[in-house]
Amino acid sequence: MAFLQPRFPLAQLPTPLHRAHRLEAALGVGPLLLKRDDLIGFGLAGNKTRPLEFLLGAARAEGADVFVTGGGPGSNFCPAAAMAARAAGLDCELVVWGDPAGAPNLALAVAAGATLIPTGDTNREAVDVLVAERAATLRAAGRRPYAVPRGGSTALGAVGFAAAAVELAQQLDEEPALIVLAVGSGGSSAGLMAGLAAAGLDTPVLGVSVSRPPAEIAAHVQELAAGCAALLGTPAPRAPEIIDARGPGFGTATRRERERARLALHTEGLLLDETYGAEAFSAAVDQLEAGSGPVLYWHTGGLLPATTSIMKGTT
Ligand SMILES: Cc1ncc(COP(=O)(O)O)c(C=O)c1O
Known part of the structure; x- marks a missing residue:
């Protein structure tokens, strides 16, 4: 099909x-x-490459310029999202719970060009709400965000x-x-x-x-x-x-x-x-x-x- x-x-x-x-x-x-x-x-x-193909496809079709999502220190999705966003020509912002310092997966996301926004606590569930809030802030500032919850799910x-x-x-x-x-x-x-x-x-x-x-x-x-x-x-x-x-x-x-x-x-x-x-x-x-x-x-x-x-x- x-x-x-x-x-x-x-x-x-x-x-x-x-x-x-x-x-x-x-x-x-x-x-x-x-x-x-x-x-x-x-x-x-x-x-995580598989959902990202469709999420970035939609983001580009909408004319988005920044991909906003999030996760935690051990997230595989965060670096994957950062690399995919950059490959698709978008900026990437990641709302992250927990302590990002010394987390190799998040270091990779940053190396790939993402900006981290630490929540400052360990509440994982709050991340999806904060992702939506960050997207609203970016939109109000004239950016064109495409936001997805943790895991791109x-x-x-x-x-x-x-x-x-x-x-x-x-x-x-x-x-x-x-x-x-x-x-x-x-x-x-x-x-x-x-x-x-x-x-x-x-x-x-x-x-x-x-x-x-x-x-x-x-x-x-x-x-x-x-x-x-x-x-x-x-x-x-x-x-x-x-x-x-x-x-x-x-x-x-x-x-x-x-x-x-x-x-x-x-x-x-x-x-x-x-x-x-x-x-x-x-x-x-x-x-x-x-x-x-x-x-x-x-x-x-x-x-x-x-x-x-x-x-x-x-x-
Ligand atoms: C290596 C790996 N396997 C499985 C999963 C689970 O996939 P899902 O979040 O779509 O349930 C993840 C999620 O990040 C993952 O990184």
């Missing part, structure tokens, strides 16, 4: 899809398929992952029994649900929530998925199953999750971050061990700073 929304191309698509034979042998389970959005080819931005941003589902449908020889991916702000899984429905696939999806209670994020994903399908004019998507992988806290994996991430590194050269990847990958292995049949793990990327404890072998 064609996606008619304006799109600013950033990614090298399709991202690879392949079997993880060495990992299967090491784990003693399978088949395990990997969809490699970590190799998406735009500034280590991983899965809007119905339009989700179109990026709907397109990814159609991309996947074209790559698959056989439908897997299950697709597993990490869930943060929900836009990726929402778009995936909408895109699978659009492609006529009813493959179940297991969302692995790393930051929000499953019931809360499931409702949000469902709303975003419905909004995305409405934009595309495609059938109503099914709801994903969402499990709780918050574990020891946001950005910290359990010992087992880290061990499995190290195994993925040793056997396949697969770099999983401790915020999203290690948790979601481990959930995929749980499913294989439970005998669910062929599992597709959607590797969403994640920046290097969050992989360090896995590299050191810290447990």
Whole structure:
């Protein structure tokens, strides 16, 4: 199907899809398929490249001159947004909670040309309101802002992952029994649900929530998925199953999750971050061990700073 929304191309698509034979042998389970959005080819931005293509497409179509969004010290989206905005010829302003000092992801965003606006506290939820307020201030000063909430998770941003589902449908020889991916702000899984429905696939999806209670994020994903399908004019998507992988806290994996991430590194050269990847990958292995049949793990990327404890072998 064609996606008619304006799109600013950033990614090298399709991202690879392949079997993880060495990992299967090491784990003693399978088949395990990997969809490699970590190799998406735009500034280590991983899965977030996909919504940004449509968000920047809309921003440019509206004649915007500054992209306004936000996040926290460990955000992958902030540097991705900064790089994408600059590539599209826009300025970028980022409202950030927490302490930006010494945060490599935010340093990268600044190096890419973004301006940080620290909130001065650790309230994550307040960021989206402050993003809208900053956009209003910029507009009053004669600028043309395009503002999006944390993670770029809007119905339009989700179109990026709907397109990814159609991309996947074209790559698959056989439908897997299950697709597993990490869930943060929900836009990726929402778009995936909408895109699978659009492609006529009813493959179940297991969302692995790393930051929000499953019931809360499931409702949000469902709303975003419905909004995305409405934009595309495609059938109503099914709801994903969402499990709780918050574990020891946001950005910290359990010992087992880290061990499995190290195994993925040793056997396949697969770099999983401790915020999203290690948790979601481990959930995929749980499913294989439970005998669910062929599992597709959607590797969403994640920046290097969050992989360090896995590299050191810290447990
Ligand atoms: C590496 C990685 N994986 C998964 C996600 C979750 O995506 P979403 O916020 O669309 O749920 C993020 C979000 O920033 C991410 O950076």
